[in-house]
Amino acid sequence: MTTLTGPSATRRLILQGAASVALLGLGNLPFGAAPARAAANDKYPEEAFKQKSEADAIKALYGKTAEPSDKVKLDAPEIAENGGVVPISVTTTLDKVTSISFFVAENPNALAASYRIPVGTIPAVANRLKMAKTTNVVAIVEADGKLYSATKEVKVTVGGCGG
Amino acid sequence: MASSIRVRATANGDITEVQALIQHPMDTGFVKDAKGELIPAHYIQQLKFECNGKDVFVADWGTAVSKDPYIKFSFKGAKKGDDLKVSWTDNKGASDTTTAKIS
Numbered sequence: 285m286t287t288l289t290g291p292s293a294t295r296r297l298i299l300q301g302a303a304s305v306a307l308l309g310l311g312n313l314p315f316g317a318a319p320a321r322a323a324a325n326d327k328y329p330e331e332a333f334k335q336k337s338e339a340d341a342i343k344a345l346y347g348k349t350a351e352p353s354d355k356v357k358l359d360a361p362e363i364a365e366n367g368g369v370v371p372i373s374v375t376t377t378l379d380k381v382t383s384i385s386f387f388v389a390e391n392p393n394a395l396a397a398s399y400r401i402p403v404g405t406i407p408a409v410a411n412r413l414k415m416a417k418t419t420n421v422v423a424i425v426e427a428d429g430k431l432y433s434a435t436k437e438v439k440v441t442v443g444g445c446g447g
Numbered sequence: 448m449a450s451s452i453r454v455r456a457t458a459n460g461d462i463t464e465v466q467a468l469i470q471h472p473m474d475t476g477f478v479k480d481a482k483g484e485l486i487p488a489h490y491i492q493q494l495k496f497e498c499n500g501k502d503v504f505v506a507d508w509g510t511a512v513s514k515d516p517y518i519k520f521s522f523k524g525a526k527k528g529d530d531l532k533v534s535w536t537d538n539k540g541a542s543d544t545t546t547a548k549i550s
Contacts, residue, residue, distance in 0.1 A: 333509040396511035410519040
């Protein structure tokens with residue numbers, strides 16, 4: 285920059301304006317963006333599936349943390365002989381459930397599956413997951429904008445992620 | 448080719464129970480083949496159930512869902528004879544769709 289004349293002063297003004305808009309935007313984010321992300325997002329949550337740790341995956345998927353709840357019932361075997369096929373199901377007595385997600389803590393990528401539950405669908409899911417080794421399985425239920433979790437350790441005799 | 452999706456939906460009063468079994472390798476990208484080469488990841492990303500023009504269940508899956516995935520859920524608001532549309536897409540862009548009658 286060699287000239288310090290009119291255009292560059294205008295430029296500085298514009299930049300200042302942009303910066304304050306950006307700040308305002310950031311300030312609004314916790315109120316505006318979180319529910320929008322949770323509700324009726326039809327896109328595949330690519331980023332959440334790439335996260336390695338359970339905490340990061342929950343953050344990427346929901347943007348908030350979960351509290352343990354006895355209203356979430358996680359049904360998984362004590363011991364899984366074959367980590368490639370572990371039958372896991374979740375039921376809950378919570379109202380206004382919008383999604384149910386499954387995390388396997390020590391898999392290469394913690395998020396295993398995420399289910400969207402529209403109005404009229406019973407908040408109960410059964411599926412089969414792969415587990416690399418003995419670790420915690422966490423089910424997270426999103427109900428009325430809050431997250432509730434249930435955790436259970438499953439012992440795995442033969443891992444299901446190869447290698 | 449026969450459909451990769453096997454689905455059974457049974458109505459019991461107001462509640463319809465759906466069970467589905469899909470044929471898919473669900474490769475994680477961590478497993479090596481006989482020659483010691485990595486088998487690239489190949490898995491279903493999204494599975495959708497629609498009934499009467501409305502999504503009743505949407506699953507987003509990662510590689511940790513078992514090979515030939517199985518899923519069970521229930522929903523309200525359908526009756527015997529209604530159509531249930533099931534469709535999936537995987538990370539390579541392949542997809543399949545089938546329609547089952549609720550019995």
